[in-house]
Amino acid sequence: MVATTYVIGAGLAGLAAATALTERGRRVEVIEAAAQAGGRCRSYVDPQLGVTIDNGNHLVLSGNHAIMRYLARIGASDRLAGPHEAVFDYMDMASGSRWTIRPNAGPLAWWVLSPARRVPGTRAADYLALAGLLAPQGDRRVDQAIACEGPLWDRLLESFLLAALNTDPKAGSAELAAAVVRETLALGGRHYQPRVASPNLGAAFVDPALAFLAGKGATVTLSQRLRAIEAADGRAGALLLADRRIALNPDDRVILAVPPWVAADLLPGLTVPDRFEAIVNAHFLQPPPAGAPAILGLIGGAAEWVFAFDDRLSVTVSGAGAVVERDREDLARLLWADVARAHGLDADVLPPWQIVKEKRATFAATPEQNRRRPPARTALANLVLAGDWTATGLPATIEGAVRSGHRAAELAA
Structure with missing residues (x-):
């Protein structure tokens, strides 16, 4: 048989x-x-x-080889869409400032020497902190491996690690964070060009x-x-x-x-x-305005990442334990306010929406x-x-x- x-x-x-x-x-x-x-x-x-x-x-x-x-x-293989280089757009919800991070393709990270390519307010030397995540970490937390403060943390690393770990980055496993850094940031931009299913x-x-x-x-x-x-x-x-x-x-x-x-x-x-962590996703039936980035990271907002599709704008909130139990319409209005501000839309006109809650989306990392x-x-x-x-x-x-x-x-x- x-x-x-x-x-x-x-x-x-x-x-x-x-x-x-x-x-x-x-x-x-x-x-x-x-x-x-x-x-x-x-x-x-x-x-x-x-x-x-x-x-x-x-x-x-x-660079996700598997x-x-x-x-x-x-x-x-043709079902992923994204830019031909590593490009990441951000907006600070407190100040309204915007910036784009443009790492170079190779492992020698010369992009951190360019103020036009790196995170605003950072110096090239700040990026040396990532070396603290390249060695084996054992049972250490992220906040025991690197300094979790300053412009680089506030404007890049915190949101990047929250998305990767789906857990409060400071309390997250430094070993798991290090694994992500070793397979992406440490290898150069060609290994972390963003891709979404299409x-x-x-x-x-x-x-x-x-x-x-x-x-x-x-x-x-x-x-x-x-x-x-x-x-x-x-x-x-x-x-x-x-x-x-x-x-x-x-x-x-x-x-x-x-x-x-x-x-x-x-x-x-x-x-x-x-122990598990939640993820909340919101979908708004609102076509994105012309020129909207495919993915926009929001710093300091209730919404964390805004994805622009042909017919809608979608939001992801990682580590969403603080908001997952909120009333669905209340949550939709909260997130739409951030989306509308980020894309120059009317925050008072809530388009048709859907909230998807995954209360046990991932294990707590x-x-x-x-x-x-x-x-x-x-x-x-x-x-x-x-x-x-x-x-x-x-x-x-x-x-x-x-x-x-x-x-x-x-x-x-």
């Missing part, structure tokens, strides 16, 4: 694992509890706005993967939750679903690509992150929670884990999720 790998979960970690295995000619069956694939990286037609929106605005970078491998595999997350990351799997003969079953895993003699012996029991043959494998709290329920004794991330291998010889919450060495990002899926596929194969 041909061995089967059962991938439980069709988020990006599960899809990365499944596509990597089918590319190798492995037989794969994907089982997903939700009614659609994609997990937290999904698109849908919103009935309130009447247009397709993403549940969140996920920014990826040109993502680029995944998109190339599923034939979606036309949306589903079209870039999910739909091509499902088509790829179907073309390779893989099976994808939606709306089917894994209830339990029967284990004996150090192996997973059967998968119990709502309407069937799958007995595993000796050569079958299981990749568990589910949220950490689900994995902990299915595998008693498994240590997983147990603190040193304590980072220690709770399990490796891909488990106590069951034929079962491995995948997910951005596993020990990828990165924060909970799309790159981390895809990287974990590729690692799980290697182990399962």
